[in-house]
Amino acid sequence: MAAFRRALRAKSYDAVLDTQGLIKTALVAAQAKLAPGGFVAGFGNRTEGAGYEPLAKLFYQRKVEMEPHIHVVERSRRRVAEALGYALPDAIDFGLQPPADLPFNLPRPYVALVHATSRADKGWPLEAWVDVARALLAR
Template sequence: MRLLVVKLSSLGDVVQTLPVLHDIHARFPQAKVDWVVEEAFAELVRQAPSVERVIPVAQRRWRRSPLSPRTRGERGAAHAELRREAYDAVIDFQGLVKSAVVARRARLAPGGFTATYGNRSELCGYEWPVRYLLQRKVAMPLRIHAVARARLLAAQALGYAVPGDAPVYPWTLDVPASPPQVLLAHGTTRADNEWPAADWVALGRVLTAQGFDVLLPQAGDAEAEFAGRVAAQVGAGARVLPRMGLPALLAVMRGCSGLVGVDSGVAHMGVALDLPVVEIFSQPRAWRAGPVGRPHQRSVGGDGAPGAAEVIAAWDACWEARPVADLA
């Protein structure tokens, strides 16, 4: 069986779709799975050993110059890659017109089919025309976690029982750094997700007092300035990471001992690595995107941003509950 996963973006959504790989291979051990994804996230998907082939697309960039020779050439190459293999199933895990169009371009094997979500779920992206663009429409509950939604779609589309266990991600950790490091994932593209600098400083000081080094990533000038201010006030033991791409950041995170972050793709990467994670929510959406199924991963906040004391207490609880194998 050869399957094609269509999940183009964004970072957090791509990461939260990764558990379907384990589910599929648990039911179909010989299945070959390819994945279509935005070019910015292609290298992260390649870190999943169970993905046979990653097909990058650049829809975001192509929209800026749709008629340029480069865009036409890249579109043609991507289309050829989609037609290179014949798929028994093409599953659109995005549920948007742009992803459904990609799914339609893939070549189907005899008896093969396309599938996607049959309806909108609360706080999940969905565009109703996809019901008419793809063949099988899988009904979804109105209120469902993002990871459970993807796992349910795969199970219903491929005809196996919906898994009831905690999601399993394909990424693994390295030997933890010494002294142990905690990544503070402060960056977010949404202003209403931000957590105050004073609270990051308070958290950082507690972590360094506990013997952790504190790492602050940055992906732009504004984040670099913010991280620099926090690190300077935390003092010794806190440092700002150089600007790096997502694969390099994932490599750094593989050696970390934990993560505290706002609701963001980087925080979801920490969950996928099975680190002790505290994810900070400033809106009531933890039920849809927060960590689930593991005592060493928790969400805090909701109707408003939590205070530093609540986050520190959650971190202490997550650290105490971390897997026994990490206690050495």
């Protein structure tokens, strides 16, 4: 832990963003050495589906608040944009393109379902993935 803290403080940061809103992540963010005018930013309030812990905001110089019912991707985009002071484009372009050498043709538009997760308790059962795929096919 001491080596990690030294490494974190070896350089100065203009901005440190806590995108988790947990006490443990806020504590890590607060350990960073800030450049003059630098700041730590994070959640200002609870939103549905986020693991927010209210005490975490005590470690932030910038608290980003938003409506409680917001998709996780949009929540993350807005939090970072507001913390750093820039406007978001209206549309999201992930820049994903299928490889040209696929042995089959993809319909347009197409959907890629990504099943990976960081913890087993976040995983969905196979039936849930099948339900999503069927609902997409029905559209």
